[in-house]
Amino acid sequence: MSKASMWNLLRPRLLSLRVALFLIVSIHILAAFLLLRLEINNAPEVYVPHDAPAAQLERSLRAEFPNDENLIALFGGPDIYSDSFLTALHRVAQRLEQHPLVDRVFSVTTIDHIAGTEDGFTVEKL
Incomplete structure (x- = not known):
């Protein structure tokens, strides 16, 4: 060549x-x-063998606590720290707490403030 x-x-x-x-x-x-045909599955069961300790722990936790559902609401605006907004937010949080399917409600108006003291700590409403 x-x-x-x-x-x-x-x-x-x-x-x-x-x-x-x-x-x-x-x-x-x-x-x-x-x-x-692509299947996107990011579940732990795909990556962890069925008999692995982590998988067994996951199954036992799911048996004890089947629902880990959360609802998170974010608010924005110029007056979110005003008295009227915080009062309305507190009323909504109290109504949500009264619902039979709701376990806990965390909001700015209902969360506890934990502070250290000389002989331990105190837990107070914010």
């Missing part, structure tokens, strides 16, 4: 427009097909 023919093999060549478009569309169709 001569040097000229070797350089011809290594020289970059352009594809025709139809071939290039066909390749691009084919790659996208294949990627879309594979993406439709």
